[in-house]
Amino acid sequence: xxxxxxxxxxxxxxxxxxxxxxxxxxxxxxxxxxxxxxxxxxxxxxxxxxxxxxxxxxxxxxxxxxxxxxxxxxxxxxxxxxxxxxxxxxxxxxxxxxxxxxxxxxxxxxxxxxxxxxxxxxxxxxxxxxxxxxxxxxxxxxxxxxxxxxxxxxxxxxxxxxxxxxxxxxxxxxxxxxxxxxxxxxxxxxxxxxxxxxxxxxxxxxxxxxxxxxxxxxxxxxxxxxxxxxxxxxxxxxxxxxxxxxxxxxxxxxxxxxxxxxxxxxxxxxxxxxxxxxxxxxxxxxxxxxxxxxxxxxxxxxxxxxxxxxxxxxxxxxxxxxxxxxxxxxxxxxxxxxxxxxxxxxxxxxxxxxx
Amino acid sequence: xxxxxxxxxxxxxxxxxxxxxxxxxxxxxxxxxxxxxxxxxxxxxxxxxxxxxxxxxxxxxxxxxxxxxxxxxxxxxxxxxxxxxxxxxxxxxxxxxxxxxxxxxxxxxxxxxxxxxxxxxxxxxxxxxxxxxxxxxxxxx
Numbered sequence: 473x474x475x476x477x478x479x480x481x482x483x484x485x486x487x488x489x490x491x492x493x494x495x496x497x498x499x500x501x502x503x504x505x506x507x508x509x510x511x512x513x514x515x516x517x518x519x520x521x522x523x524x525x526x527x528x529x530x531x532x533x534x535x536x537x538x539x540x541x542x543x544x545x546x547x548x549x550x551x552x553x554x555x556x557x558x559x560x561x562x563x564x565x566x567x568x569x570x571x572x573x574x575x576x577x578x579x580x581x582x583x584x585x586x587x588x589x590x591x592x593x594x595x596x597x598x599x600x601x602x603x604x605x606x607x608x609x610x611x612x613x614x615x616x617x618x619x620x621x622x623x624x625x626x627x628x629x630x631x632x633x634x635x636x637x638x639x640x641x642x643x644x645x646x647x648x649x650x651x652x653x654x655x656x657x658x659x660x661x662x663x664x665x666x667x668x669x670x671x672x673x674x675x676x677x678x679x680x681x682x683x684x685x686x687x688x689x690x691x692x693x694x695x696x697x698x699x700x701x702x703x704x705x706x707x708x709x710x711x712x713x714x715x716x717x718x719x720x721x722x723x724x725x726x727x728x729x730x731x732x733x734x735x736x737x738x739x740x741x742x743x744x745x746x747x748x749x750x751x752x753x754x755x756x757x758x759x760x761x762x763x764x765x766x767x768x769x770x771x772x773x774x775x776x777x778x779x780x781x782x783x784x785x786x787x788x789x790x791x792x793x794x795x796x797x798x799x800x801x802x803x804x805x806x807x808x809x810x811x812x813x814x815x816x817x818x819x820x821x822x823x824x825x826x827x
Numbered sequence: 828x829x830x831x832x833x834x835x836x837x838x839x840x841x842x843x844x845x846x847x848x849x850x851x852x853x854x855x856x857x858x859x860x861x862x863x864x865x866x867x868x869x870x871x872x873x874x875x876x877x878x879x880x881x882x883x884x885x886x887x888x889x890x891x892x893x894x895x896x897x898x899x900x901x902x903x904x905x906x907x908x909x910x911x912x913x914x915x916x917x918x919x920x921x922x923x924x925x926x927x928x929x930x931x932x933x934x935x936x937x938x939x940x941x942x943x944x945x946x947x948x949x950x951x952x953x954x955x956x957x958x959x960x961x962x963x964x965x966x967x968x
Contacts, residue, residue: 515916579912661872689855
C-alpha cells in the first residue's frame with residue numbers, strides 16, 4: 473500500500489516537472505521590465521532612458537550610457553525584476569541610458585564599427601547629454617560593446633567622457649593559444665568572404681552555435697540536467713526561464729562589423745597594435761584618458777582574461793582599476809552572485825567619480 | 828523511514844548522480860580540449876565550406892527566379908527594397924543632423940550674447956564630427 477502511494481507521488485512530481493519543463497521551453501519570460509522611455513532612434517538603434525526613481529536632488533549628476541554587444545539583446549542588463557543591473561543602478565540614483573543596436577536587416581550588411589562608433593554613438597550621446605543637461609557622462613561597454621566604447625573613448629576623448637567601465641572586454645587578441653575563436657576563424661579554415669557572400673549578415677544561429685560549442689557538454693547537456701533537478705524550486709525555475717529567454721533571442725550581426733571583428737581583431741589584433749583605422753582615423757589608445765574600471769571575469773571562456781588585461785599599459789588614463797570577479801562571461805553581471813559582487817563594486821567605483 | 832526520522836531522506840539515486848556528474852565533468856574537459864584543436868577548426872571549416880559551395884548554385888538559381896517572378900508581378904526585388912531602406916537611413920541621419928543643429932541654435936539663442944560666442948557644446952561637436960566624417964568619406968548607409 474505504502475509503495476503504491478509512493479509511486480503515485482512520484483508520478484505526480486514527474487508530471488509537475490514535465491509541465492514546468494514544457495512551460496520553460498515553449499514560453500518567454502517577462503524580461504526587461506524596468507520602466508523606460510524611448511528618446512532617440514536612428515535606423516534600428518534606439519536610445520532609452522530609464523525612469524528615475526530617486527529624486528533629482530539626490531541623483532548623481534553624471535549620466536551613464538550602457539552599450540552592449542552587437543549580436544545579442546541588451547536586455548541581459550535588465551533581466552528580471554529584483555535581479556536587474558539597470559534596476560539596481562537606477563535605485564542607487566544613477567541616470568541610466570541604454571543604447572539598443574536593434575536587429576540588423578539585409579540593408580545593414582555594410583554597417584561597420586566605423587558607423588557604430590562615429591555615426592551612432594556620438595548622436596546617441598548628444599541626445600543623452602541634451603536630455604540630462606550634463607556636461608560629462610559615464611559609459612559602460614560589455615563584450616563587443618566594450619570594443620566599441622574603447623574605440624569611441626580613444627577617438628573622441630574630448631566629448632565629455634569621464635568614466636569608462638569595461639566588462640569582459642575582448643581587446644587583445646595576441647594570445648592565440650587561449651582563443652578558441654581565433655583558431656576557428658583562422659583564414660586557413662574559415663572562408664569569411666564565402667560566408668558573408670552567402671548570408672550578407674552573419675547569421676545569429678551560427679554565432680550562437682559558436683558560443684555554445686566552446687563548452688558543448690555544459691551548454692547542451694548539464695544545463696538541462698541542472699534545470700531538471702531544480703524544477704521544484706521556483707527561484708531556479710524563474711532564473712533559468714529569464715536567462716533562457718535572453719539566450720534564445722538570437723539575431724544576426726551586421727556583415728561589415730563581423731568582417732572587421734574577424735580580420736582586424738581576431739586575425740590581426742589591430743587595436744592593441746595601434747593599427748586600427750576607423751574611417752581614416754588611427755585609434756590611439758593613449759588618447760583614452762577617462763577614468764577606467766576594467767572588470768574581468770576569471771572564468772570567462774568567450775573573452776579569456778588575457779584579452780582584457782593588456783589594455784591598461786596601453787591607455788592614457790591615470791585613474792584605472794582592474795576588478796576580477798569569479799564567474800563567466802555573462803554570469804558576472806547576470807548570475808546569482810552579481811548583486812553581491814559586481815554591481816556593488818561598479819556602484820562604489822562610479823559613485824566616487826560621478827559627483 | 829529511519830532516515831526521514833533523522834531529518835534526512837535517503838536517496839537511492841544519490842550515488843548514481845555523483846557518478847554521472849563526475850562523468851560529465853570529465854567529458855566536459857575532453858570536449859573543451861577537443862574543440863580547441865586545429866583538427867576541429869579544420870573539420871568545421873571544411874564542413875561549412877563544402878555546404879556553402881554545394882548550396883551556392885541553388886541559392887543563385889533561386890535568387891534569379893525570385894527576381895524574375897517579382898518583376899512579372901510588378902513587385903520590387905529584395906535589392907530594390909534594400910536600396911530604399913538605405914535611403915531611408917540616410918534621410919534619418921540627415922534629420923538627426925538637423926535636430927542637433929536646431930538644438931544648438933536654441934541653446935545658443937537662450938544664452939547671453941558673450942556666452943554664445945564661446946566654444947560649442949561637446950555633445951553637438953560629437954554629432955557634428957560624426958556628420959563631418961560621414962560626409963568626408965561619402966559613405967552610403
